Amino acid sequence: MHSGDPSLYGAIAEQIRRLKADGIDYEVIPGVPAYAAAAAALGQELTIPEVAQSIVLTRMSMKSTSMPEGETLENFARTGATLAIHLGIRALREIERQLAPYYGADCPLAVIYRVGWPDQQIIRGTLSDIHAKVRAAKITRTALILVGPALADTHGFPDSALYDAGKPHVLRPRVKERVR
Numbered sequence: 001m002h003s004g005d006p007s008l009y010g011a012i013a014e015q016i017r018r019l020k021a022d023g024i025d026y027e028v029i030p031g032v033p034a035y036a037a038a039a040a041a042l043g044q045e046l047t048i049p050e051v052a053q054s055i056v057l058t059r060m061s062m063k064s065t066s067m068p069e070g071e072t073l074e075n076f077a078r079t080g081a082t083l084a085i086h087l088g089i090r091a092l093r094e095i096e097r098q099l100a101p102y103y104g105a106d107c108p109l110a111v112i113y114r115v116g117w118p119d120q121q122i123i124r125g126t127l128s129d130i131h132a133k134v135r136a137a138k139i140t141r142t143a144l145i146l147v148g149p150a151l152a153d154t155h156g157f158p159d160s161a162l163y164d165a166g167k168p169h170v171l172r173p174r175v176k177e178r179v180r
Helices: 012-021 034-043 073-079 089-103 129-137
Strands: 055-059 083-088 106-114 120-127 142-146
Touching: 034 083, 034 106, 034 142, 055 073, 073 089, 089 106, 089 120, 089 129, 106 129, 120 129
Parallel strands: 055 083
Antiparallel strands: 083 142, 106 120, 106 142
């Protein structure tokens, strides 16, 4: 039994391998991914038109399995995408060191502790000040870190073309003008 989304960092692949080897039936029932629950708790979208249109789900290796070659915070940061970093709350200084050259020290960040639980806490800050805030809150585990420009004040970005009547698509064909 796992909480959250079993498709992310739940180690079910190795458990499934053993269940299959022993001929044991099983069922995987999806949960709510932490990044989606965190976005809901923050009350904001993680993709903003012309700011960030991608979300990278990653983790810090710390004492767990090493990351594959090329899957580094620096490589992900080069894209400017919103990052959802699991298992990294004890590596906030390292996260700042690796991300600040790409996002800037004033890049917005949110730490969501025990997202979706009754004792959930949200701490907002920047790459340069979040460590002190998290330390003051005494959060040392069970937290998701969201980083990126999409977490900034969401005023001043262009509206999505999704609802723009001047931009037809399959669900909204172009309206032909009548000739008089």
